[in-house]
Amino acid sequence: MSGFLKQLKSSLKLALRPWSPSAEGLAAVRAVCDEAEQTFPEFASSVRLSELSAWRHLKQSPENIQIEAALVAALHKSAPGDRWGIKHLTETAIAVQLLRKNLPYSEEQLALLVFQIAKHSELEYGLPVKSILGSVERLCGGAPPHGRLKAALQALLARVKFIEHRRGSTPFNSQVRARVANILDPTKSADAPEFPTGPWIETAISQLEGLPAADQAPWRALMRVGATSGEKSKPSKKWLVDIKPAIETIGRDNVARRLVEWLASCQPDPSQPDASFDILKGLIWASVHLDANNVALPIGHFAEVCFRKVPDMGPRSVKLGNACFLTLASMSPPEPGVAELVRLKTKIKYPSARELITKKLMQAAETAGKSLADLEDEALPDFGLTLEGRTKVNLGDARAEMFLAGDGAVLSWFGADGKTRKTVPASVRKDHKAEFAALRQRVKDINAARTSLTVRLEASWLEDRCWPLQTWMRLFLRHPLRRPMAEVLIWQIKSNGETCSVMPRDGRLVSVAGEIVDVRDASVVRLWHPLNSTPDEVLAWRRAIVDRGETQPIKQAHREIYVLTDAERATEIYSNRFAAHILRQYQFRALCQARGWRYEFQGSWDSWNVPTRQLPQRDLAIEYHVDPVDSDEMSEAGIPLHLSTDQVRFVRGDGNRLALHEVPPIVFSELMRDVDMFVAVASVANDPEWIDGGPEGRYGGYWRDVAFGDLSETAKTRRDLLSGLAPKLAIADRLTIGEKYVDVCGNLFSYKIHLGSSNIQIMPDNRYLCIVRGARSKDKSADVHLPFAGDTLLSIILSKAFMLAADDKITDPTILSQLRR
Numbered sequence: 001m002s003g004f005l006k007q008l009k010s011s012l013k014l015a016l017r018p019w020s021p022s023a024e025g026l027a028a029v030r031a032v033c034d035e036a037e038q039t040f041p042e043f044a045s046s047v048r049l050s051e052l053s054a055w056r057h058l059k060q061s062p063e064n065i066q067i068e069a070a071l072v073a074a075l076h077k078s079a080p081g082d083r084w085g086i087k088h089l090t091e092t093a094i095a096v097q098l099l100r101k102n103l104p105y106s107e108e109q110l111a112l113l114v115f116q117i118a119k120h121s122e123l124e125y126g127l128p129v130k131s132i133l134g135s136v137e138r139l140c141g142g143a144p145p146h147g148r149l150k151a152a153l154q155a156l157l158a159r160v161k162f163i164e165h166r167r168g169s170t171p172f173n174s175q176v177r178a179r180v181a182n183i184l185d186p187t188k189s190a191d192a193p194e195f196p197t198g199p200w201i202e203t204a205i206s207q208l209e210g211l212p213a214a215d216q217a218p219w220r221a222l223m224r225v226g227a228t229s230g231e232k233s234k235p236s237k238k239w240l241v242d243i244k245p246a247i248e249t250i251g252r253d254n255v256a257r258r259l260v261e262w263l264a265s266c267q268p269d270p271s272q273p274d275a276s277f278d279i280l281k282g283l284i285w286a287s288v289h290l291d292a293n294n295v296a297l298p299i300g301h302f303a304e305v306c307f308r309k310v311p312d313m314g315p316r317s318v319k320l321g322n323a324c325f326l327t328l329a330s331m332s333p334p335e336p337g338v339a340e341l342v343r344l345k346t347k348i349k350y351p352s353a354r355e356l357i358t359k360k361l362m363q364a365a366e367t368a369g370k371s372l373a374d375l376e377d378e379a380l381p382d383f384g385l386t387l388e389g390r391t392k393v394n395l396g397d398a399r400a401e402m403f404l405a406g407d408g409a410v411l412s413w414f415g416a417d418g419k420t421r422k423t424v425p426a427s428v429r430k431d432h433k434a435e436f437a438a439l440r441q442r443v444k445d446i447n448a449a450r451t452s453l454t455v456r457l458e459a460s461w462l463e464d465r466c467w468p469l470q471t472w473m474r475l476f477l478r479h480p481l482r483r484p485m486a487e488v489l490i491w492q493i494k495s496n497g498e499t500c501s502v503m504p505r506d507g508r509l510v511s512v513a514g515e516i517v518d519v520r521d522a523s524v525v526r527l528w529h530p531l532n533s534t535p536d537e538v539l540a541w542r543r544a545i546v547d548r549g550e551t552q553p554i555k556q557a558h559r560e561i562y563v564l565t566d567a568e569r570a571t572e573i574y575s576n577r578f579a580a581h582i583l584r585q586y587q588f589r590a591l592c593q594a595r596g597w598r599y600e601f602q603g604s605w606d607s608w609n610v611p612t613r614q615l616p617q618r619d620l621a622i623e624y625h626v627d628p629v630d631s632d633e634m635s636e637a638g639i640p641l642h643l644s645t646d647q648v649r650f651v652r653g654d655g656n657r658l659a660l661h662e663v664p665p666i667v668f669s670e671l672m673r674d675v676d677m678f679v680a681v682a683s684v685a686n687d688p689e690w691i692d693g694g695p696e697g698r699y700g701g702y703w704r705d706v707a708f709g710d711l712s713e714t715a716k717t718r719r720d721l722l723s724g725l726a727p728k729l730a731i732a733d734r735l736t737i738g739e740k741y742v743d744v745c746g747n748l749f750s751y752k753i754h755l756g757s758s759n760i761q762i763m764p765d766n767r768y769l770c771i772v773r774g775a776r777s778k779d780k781s782a783d784v785h786l787p788f789a790g791d792t793l794l795s796i797i798l799s800k801a802f803m804l805a806a807d808d809k810i811t812d813p814t815i816l817s818q819l820r821r
Contacts, residue, residue: 021075025068028058029094036090047090049097058094063103070098070105074113074128092128099131102138107149110136114152118159124172133179142186153180161197164275174230174278195227198276204262222246222255226282234326235285243286256294259283263302268317270310277320284323292331297445299324300340307348312637315350322356329360338364339379343445346452349593373465376456377475383446385480393439395432398425400439402446404484406551407789409446411439449481454554457489457527461666463617466526469493469519477504488550490528490541490557495520501528501537512540530559531666545787546724555788558721560713562672564660573657574647578675581645581706582629582699583682588643591681595674601639602628613671619653620663622671624678642684648675676712680793686757707759711740715756718794721787722755729784731805742797746807748819753804758796760804762819769818771800 031054036047049055058069074095113132123129136149145153160177174196195201201223208219225243229235247255263284268277284302287295306321315321325344331337338361345357358372365375384391389404397416402409413421413428428436459465467475476486487504502509502517509517530538541557552558568575585601592599592611599611611624625647628640635641650658650668660668680686684699685706711719723737736743741752750763760769784798803810810816 021072022065022068024061024065025070025072028054028061028065028069029072029091032058032094033087033090037086040086047086047093049090049093055094066098066101067103067105067109070095070103071109071113074099074132075116088126092126095128096131099128099135103135105135105139107139107145107147110139111148111152114149114156118152118155120159121163123160123163123176124170129176130179133176133183136183137179140183140186144186145183150184153184156180157184165197166273171230173275195223196275196278198274199272200266200274201276201279204276204279218246218249222250222283222286223279226279226286229278229282229285233322235282240285240288243282244289247286247289252290253294255283256287256290259287259290260295260298263298266302266305268306268320270313270316277317281320281323284320284327287327288330288332292333292336296328296331296336296340297441299327300344301441303328303340303344304347307350307353315353318353321353325353325356325360329364334364334368335379336381338375339381342376342379343448343452346455347448349590351593351598354596373463380449380453380479380481382480383442383449385446387478387480387483389480389484393435395428395435398428400428402439402443404446404480406484408450409443411443446481450485450553453482453485457485457554458670460527461529461670462615464526464664466524469521469523469525472525485553488545488552489554492526492528492532493517493519493523494526495523499532501533501541512537512544528556529666530557530561531669542721542787543724549785551786552788555790558717558788560673560676560717562669562676562713563665564668568660572659572661574649575660575672576647577672578624578648578679579646580702581679582684582702583626583643583645583678584684584687585628585639585641585643586635588626588678588682591678595677597624597674602626602643603634603639604628613674615667616653618664618667620658620667621651621653622674623649623651624675625649645679648672673713676714680712680714680756707757708740708754708761709756711756714791718791718797719755721794722797725784731802734805735801742801744801744804746804748807751804751807753797753800755797758793758800760800767818769815771803771815 032049032052035052035054036049039051040047058066061069073091110132114136117123117127117129117132120127136145136153139149144150157177157180160173160180164173164177177196195205204223208216211219222243225239225246228239232239262280266280268274284299287299303321303324306317306324307315310316325341328337328340328344341357341361341364345354345361348354348357361375362372365372368375370378385402385404391402393400393402398421399414399418401412401414403412404410413424415421415425424436472491476482490501490503491509492499492501493509500511500517502511502519504510509519511517533541538557545552545557565575565577568577588611589599589601591597595613597611597613598609600607600609602608611626612621614621624645626643626645629642629644633641650660650663652658663671683706685703719737719739722742726732726735726737729735731744734745736745738752740756741754744751744753751769752761752763752766753759754761760771761767762769786794807819810819
C-alpha cells in the first residue's frame with residue numbers, strides 16, 4: 001500500500017467530537033433550498049442566491065447562525081438524498097458564500113469540514129473545497145496548524161495524492177495539493193510545489209539518489225519548475241525563461257543525456273494515469289533550450305510511443321505526445337525538429353495528431369518564409385551517409401558498414417581481420433552496447449524515412465508538385481537517401497512548352513529509348529504519371545524497367561489508372577463503382593488512417609460520419625459513404641464488425657458538390673485508387689471463412705461474385721504484368737494467363753487462381769481450395785523479380801502457382817485433405 005494511502009486511513013481514524021446541526025442553521029438552509037426549488041428549473045446548472053429572499057434574510061442573521069448554516073450546507077445535511085438536484089446546488093452555493101466571509105470559525109469547526117471532505121473519493125465537483133481552505137488559511141494566519149486541524153489537513157493531502165496516483169493530476173487537484181502543503185508547512189515557498197506523485201517520478205528520483213547530494217539539488221530544482229506545467233497545453237514565455245537557469249546549472253549536455261534515457265525507458269499506460277508525467281512534460285518543453293541535434297530524434301521516437309494504441313484504451317498519452325510536437329516545432333536549430341515532424345506526419349495514424357503536426361509544420365514554414373511542401377523537402381537529414389549511400393563505423397576491433405540496398409538500409413559486420421561476419425561480433429554486443437543500439441536505431445530511422453519519402457512522392461501527384469531543375473537535382477540526385485529512389489523513377493521535364501519523360505542514369509537523363517536528353521536550367525521537373533503519357537509510351541517504360549531488372553519504390557510505370565466511365569458521366573456527381581461491398585470495419589478504419597482519410601468507428605450510438613480525405617491544396621475532398629451492417633456481429637467493444645459501401649462523391653472546400661468531370665484526372669485516378677484499395681484489402685470476399693456467406697449465409701452471393709468476379713484496375717495491371725513475367729518463370733510451361741485467372745497445370749489437378757482475390761478453384765468441377773500462406777513461407781516465387789514494391793497479393797499468387805504446379809509434392813495435411821475429396 002502506498003504511503004499516502006496509509007496516511008489517509010490513519011488520519012481518518014482520528015475521532016472527532018460528535019456534531020449535529022443546530023435547529024436554527026438547519027432551518028435557515030432548508031428555507032433557502034425550498035425557495036430555490038420553487039424558483040429555478042429542475043435541471044438548472046446553477047442557482048443565483050441573490051434572487052432568493054431567504055438567502056438575503058440568512059445573510060442578515062447573527063454570525064453564529066451563519067456559521068451553523070455554513071456547516072449544514074457544506075456537509076449537505078438539509079437534503080442528503082438530493083445528490084445533483086437544485087437543493088444540492090443551493091447548499092453548495094450557500095457554503096461557498098458563507099465560507100468566503102470572514103466569520104469567526106473555530107479550529108474544531110474547520111477540522112470537521114476538512115475531515116468530511118477528505119472522506120470523498122472525488123473532490124473536484126459538488127464540494128466547497130477551496131472555500132474551506134480559504135477559511136483555514138485565514139484562521140491560521142501563516143502559522144502552522146495543530147491538533148485536529150493539522151490531522152484533518154494531512155488526511156486531505158493524502159486523499160489528493162491518492163486521487164492523483166489513481167487517476168492522474170488535474171489543475172484543481174494540483175492547486176488543492178499545493179495549498180494544503182503550504183498551510184501545513186508555511187515555510188515552504190508556494191512557487192516551489194511538491195512533486196506530483198506517480199511511478200515515473202519515483203523511478204527518476206531513485207536514479208538521481210545515486211548522485212552526490214550537491215548534484216541532486218539542481219535536478220530537484222529543475223523538476224520543481226517542470227512540475228508547474230500542470231494541465232497547460234503549452235509553456236508561456238515566462239515559464240521557458242524561468243526553467244532555463246536550472247538547465248544551465250546542470251549543463252545542457254547532462255540534461256539532454258538524462259532526458260534521452262528517461263524517454264527511452266518510459267511507456268505511458270492510459271489505464272494507470274501518472275500525475276508525475278506533468279514533470280516529464282515540462283522537461284520535454286524545456287528541451288527547446290537543448291541542442292536539437294541531440295534530442296530531436298529521441299523526442300520524435302517518444303512521440304511515436306505516446307500515440308501507439310492500447311487496445312480498448314486509445315493512445316498511450318496524448319498529452320505527452322502533443323508536448324513532443326510542440327517542442328520539435330520550436331527547436332534550435334530548426335532542421336532536426338522539422339525533420340522529425342515530417343517523419344511523424346506519415347508515421348502516426350491518429351487524425352487529430354496529424355492535424356496538429358501539420359499545424360506546427362505550417363507555423364515553422366511561415367517562420368522560415370517557405371511553403372509547407374518546400375519545408376518538408378528541405379527537412380530530410382542525410383543520416384551520415386555518403387552520396388553513394390554508405391557509411392562506416394568502427395567499434396573497437398570490429399567495423400560496421402551501412403549501405404542502402406534496394407529495399408532499405410543494411411548493416412554488414414567485419415572482424416579485426418577485415419573478413420565479413422555473418423552475425424554481430426561478440427565484442428560489439430559486450431563492449432559497445434550503446435553504439436550498437438544507436439546503429440540499429442539509425443537503420444530503423446533510415447527505413448522509416450524511406451517510407452515517408454514514398455508517401456511524399458505519391459502525394460506530389462495530388463499536390464501537383466514541381467521543382468526547378470537545379471532544385472530537383474539538389475534534392476533528389478545529390479541527397480544520399482533520395483538518390484537511389486530517384487534513379488529508378490520516371491520524371492517529366494517541361495521546357496519551352498515541350499515535355500519529355502526521362503530516368504536518371506550515370507549522371508545523365510535518358511529517355512525510354514535510352515537516348516541522352518539535354519535539358520535547360522529553366523526546365524521544370526515533376527514526377528511522371530501514366531495519365532500524362534500515351535499508352536504506347538507507358539508500355540515502353542514498363543518493358544524497359546522489367547528488362548533492366550529495376551524495382552521502383554512506388555508503383556509508377558505499372559500504376560493502375562482510373563478514368564471516368566459512362567455510368568459516372570451519367571450520374572455526374574457521384575460514382576457507384578465501389579458500392580454494394582461488405583468491408584471489415586476495423587481493417588477499413590486502419591486503412592483510412594494509413595492513407596490520410598478521416599474516419600471514426602460507426603455503430604448503434606450517435607456515430608455517423610463519412611470517410612473523407614481532404615486536399616486543401618486543391619480545395620476539394622473525396623467522400624466514400626459507408627454504413628454499419630444491420631444486425632451484424634459485434635466486437636467486444638460493441639462495434640459492428642462490417643460495413644456496407646455506397647457512393648463516392650467529391651466536394652469543394654465550401655461543402656458544395658463537385659461534378660466528377662470537374663475533378664482533375666490525376667486527382668480523380670489517385671483518390672479512386674485509394675477506394676479500390678480499401679475494397680480489395682478490407683472486403684470479406686478475401687476471407688476464406690466467408691465461403692459459406694458469413695453470418696447466417698446472408699452474403700454468399702456477394703462472396704462468390706467478388707472472390708471470382710470481374711477484375712479491378714489493380715488486378716488488371718497485375719494480369720498485364722504476369723503476362724510478361726510468365727514466359728520467364730521456371731514453371732512457364734504450366735501457366736496460362738487468362739482474362740481473370742492464372743491457369744495452373746499441376747501433376748494431380750488443374751487449377752484457376754483469381755487475379756483479383758488469389759482464391760483458387762480445382763478444375764474441372766470448380767471446387768474451392770483454401771491455401772493460407774504461412775508468415776515465414778519460402779518458395780521459388782521469392783526469387784521472382786518484381787518491377788515495383790508493395791503488391792503483396794501478386795507475390796501470393798506466384799507462391800500459390802509454384803506450389804500447385806508441383807501439387808504431387810505438397811505435404812500440408814490441410815491442403816491434401818481438400819485435394820483428396
